[in-house]
Amino acid sequence: MPETTHQHLHNFQEANKDKGRLLICCPDQPGIVGAVSNFLFQNGANIMESSQYTTDAYEGTFFLRIEFDCPGLQGKEEEMKSKFRAVAENFNMKWDIKFVYELRRTAIFVSKQLHCLRELLWEWHSGELVTDIALVVSNHEDARELVESFGIPFHHIPANKDIRKEAEAKQLELLEEYNVDQIVLARYMQILTPDFVAAYPSRIINIHHSFLPAFVGANPYGRAYERGVKLIGATSHYVTNDLDEGPIIEQDIMRVDHRDHAEDMKKIGRKVERSVLARGVKWDLEDRILVHKNKTIVFN
Structure with missing residues (x-):
């Protein structure tokens, strides 16, 4: 550290x-x-x-x-x-x-897109995100150099639908070893099993773009450009077994128009994603969120 x-x-x-x-x-x-x-x-x-x-x-x-x-x-x-x-x-x-003095221990999960991870690490490094980042877990090696430059342990655990249970068993073992309190999915592009979610109820925060469910799957920004969308946004939420439908913590949008191509939209979307995720994690760390059924009360 x-x-x-x-x-x-x-x-x-x-x-x-x-x-x-x-x-x-x-x-x-x-x-x-x-x-x-x-x-x-x-x-x-x-x-x-x-x-x-x-x-x-x-x-x-x-x-x-x-x-x-x-x-x-x-x-x-x-x-x-x-x-x-x-x-x-x-x-x-x-x-x-x-x-308040009992710092929560956080694990960050990430895949290849590092914009949300960078935001979290910067806010943590500057003292804005008050938590003990215990480790970063990824199914790719892309984030290793960045994470280790902050003195944070980095663990590469390959994961896909064919080896999901084996990968999660290793992840859960690491989370127990590092005594982790909560998990942040900073663009971790893997679906979690019900057993994994049950191990951390209302303690896993995810981020996704606001095109869901209109543009589910690959290349959402390309399809959004073809459709002529006018708003790009993001949603941070707690993870449940209903994919991307857990209690919403925070949302935000930015306007786009016909002059913004798919790559422009992707850049704008990343900007919204990283700020929405960081705010959601910060409010959670400050105990400003109460989960009730499938919604949240956020005293921000």
Whole structure:
């Protein structure tokens, strides 16, 4: 790991050693915010940021994200969680307390297109993407020099539909060895099996162009040019067993017109893809996303 990146992460941990995030999903009813606020007050915590959302009255689901500061938080993680269980049970909550100084360990999967990988590595190197990139896995060798220049382990594991199970077995073994918390598919052009997805539920983030499902398969930009599309975009989402249909995290678009040829569209598309993926990963790392059924609540 480059010294500057190591220092960024160390400084972040030191600056956030007393900070936590409380994430809640539960049936809506009066008193939730009061009970949570009182719990934090009773445990010496000060609320720094709070966001909430309630679905329509028919469904009535309440979502809450609170970022708090609590002196001496390090060392009493389990105590805080234990004490909060009584509050959670009273309101039938799905909940989690995240401790900001605990850096998440990320694995990046990539194939031959490196634009999204480059964006993630640059934001990580500059301190904008706060995570410990544990390793990069690829079914090609193209990214090795780039990845190793950042001091990150690179692992080449050939993969295709004929050897998918064998490849995933090696990948899962590596992910366990490196104690990985989440996976980012930075244009990894392989379909994941249900067993692989089940090992990291709502912890695999993917990026795809917005032509799906209109231009599925090879050469989407060429076919989009022939069709005369006027918007190019990208979608970052969590991976599920329904291909490219998982809960959406972030989307963006850029306009094109008849003067933009297929290669121009490809360049524009790559620009959108890398920014949309980076934003999605950043919000996930900041615990700003709550997954509910097949959609997300994003407190950005």
